[in-house]
Amino acid sequence: MHMEALASALDSAYVFVAAILVISMQAGFALLEAGSTRMKNAGHVAGKQIISFAITGIFFWVAGFAITFGDGNGFVGLKGWMLHLGGAEADQVFSSLSWAHVPLDLKFLFQMAFAAVSLAIAWGGFAERAKLSVYFVFGILFTVAIYPVIGHWVWGGGWLAKMGMQDFAGSTVVHLQGAVAALIATLLLGPRIGKFTRDGKPNLIPGHNQVYSVLGVIILWVGWFGFNAGSTMAIGDGFFSYVALTTNLATAAGAIAAMLIAWFVLGKADIPSMLNGVLAALVAITAACAFVEPWAAVVIGAIAGIITFFTSLYFERKGVDDPVFAFSVHGIAGIWGTISTGFFASPRLVEKVGVGQAGLFYGGGWHQLYVQVVGALGAMLYVAAVSFAILYLLKVTMGLRVTPEEEITGLDLSEHGVYGYPEHLDPAENPAFTSETVSAKAAGHAYERTI
Structure with missing residues (x-):
């Protein structure tokens, strides 16, 4: 019994540190997004990360955690509102998390940090032209009606979990959800003033501080070790170190691949493209980090960096003004990362984790790939439909966008009264x-x- 208590204490300390690392990703997003947008919106863009984290902290506690992990049916959790339970009773209500031998309060803190990351991604699509009031309303509804539903499907014992979907730390649950919501917001808001010429050609609107963007990505890279390796929620068998290894290999490959492809296509070693490659690789390996061998992690990361570069250019040319490329970085890479286990999932690692089957390249057949595709498509359809319904209703009632005068002035002044x-x-x-x-x-x- 003494050894069990010691193991639980060590696991709890580890998960607490991992939760802090994931929470620190909010600082990474603040620097990345503020640096990637214009000076007149810098304070607003950075400050909304505090709002995002605060909204998630309250409303994921009220309902989101219960809907995600509470026992219920194949679609939503129905028990455990506001974490009223503790001890053995908690494992009966949150049976989908009973495998982790840490206190329920700590499980909540860790998972709440994930939900906050997803909302931060979603808000990237609103940047530089959305009303602050819209952030509040959509943020609350995203936290209680969108994110937790997909979370329950995959991690809470829902229908995708029963199919054996492999999404270790959230390529679909966290990143694809946030990216789809960002895309819907981007489309309903329309492009920023001056982004496109009258004939539809995109104008470059560069971010005001590339150093901020680089520092933000470095913080995100470090925080991601809490995101992926922390999802083992245990240190006893050392598996967390393997997850950290595959995460880092993929990320390094994504950075190099994106830089090289940008250099080849654009004739210059474009730094924003490299940063997007880092993030895309991190997003892609998030689902696969516990299921694939190191060589496969390198392949997954490199492919993520390359496809994100080309899709960023494609969507911009098609008239989509996604200021921080949220859909390309978190959406396209999230899809790739999700389906990648259908190809690369290693039998020994699948047995270790105990989820799904081996991938196609290991003789596992098409089954796991099918499951991964169904999971990604199902999540995209749900998030797109509910996000559109919420945002369209907001558009026709309170309005989504600031006035042209306010947009030209900048949201620092028009929304907050103080210039950054x-x-x-x-x-x-x-x-x-x-x-x-x-x-x-x-x-x-x-x-x-x-x-």
Whole structure:
């Protein structure tokens, strides 16, 4: 009994550290997205990460965790609202998590951090033109009506879990969900002012701080070890270290592949393309990290980096203004990562994890690939339908988008009243600017110099 208690304590400490790493990814998203957007929106874009995490912290506790992991039917969990339970009773209500020998409160903290990441991804599609009020309403509904449903299907004992879907840490549950919601928001909001010419050709709207973007990606890369390796929720057998290995190999391959393909196609070693390659590889290996051999992790990561580069260009040319390329990075790579286990899942690792079957390249036949495709398609259809219903209703009632004047002024001022870089507003040049008020006309003139 003493050894069991010690093992549980060590696992709990490990999961707590992993949860902190996943939570730290919010800082990564703040830097990445603020650096990848314009100066006039930097404070707003960074600040919404706090709002995202706060909304998830409350509403995943109220209902999201119960719907995801509570015992219920094949579609939703129906027990465990607000974590009223503890001890042995918790394992009876949250039987889908009973394999992890850590306290229920810690299981919640870890999984809440995952839900917050998914919402942060979704909000990427709203960037630089959505009302702050829309973030609140959609964030709450995403946390209780979208994310937990797919989570239950895959991780909570739902119908995809019964089919044996392999998604170890959330290529579909976390990333594909957030990406599809981001795409729907992007389409309903429409492109940013000035993004496309009258004949539909895209204009470059570069981010204002590439160093911020790089630092954000480094933070995300480190935080992802909590995301993937932490999903073992145990340290006793050392399997977490293997998951960390495959995660890092895939990520390194994605960075190199994306940089090289951008260099070849564009003639320049494009840094944003490299950063997208890093993130795409991380997204792709998230599902497969516990199921594939190291060589396969390298292949999965490299392919993710390459396809994300080309799909980013494709969607932009088709008139989709996705400011942080959320759908290409988290959606396309999420699909690839999800179906990749259908090809590469190793028999020895499938036996170790105890989910699904070996992949096609190991003589496992087409079954696992079929399951993975069904899972990805099912998730996409549900998230797209519910996101569209919510956002369309918001569009025709409260409206999704700020006014053109507010968009030109920038959301730092129009939504928060404070510019993220106040020294760039010169009162001598703009007499209407004081510490209390900024006229839209003066602010718009000042921002023309800073875009």
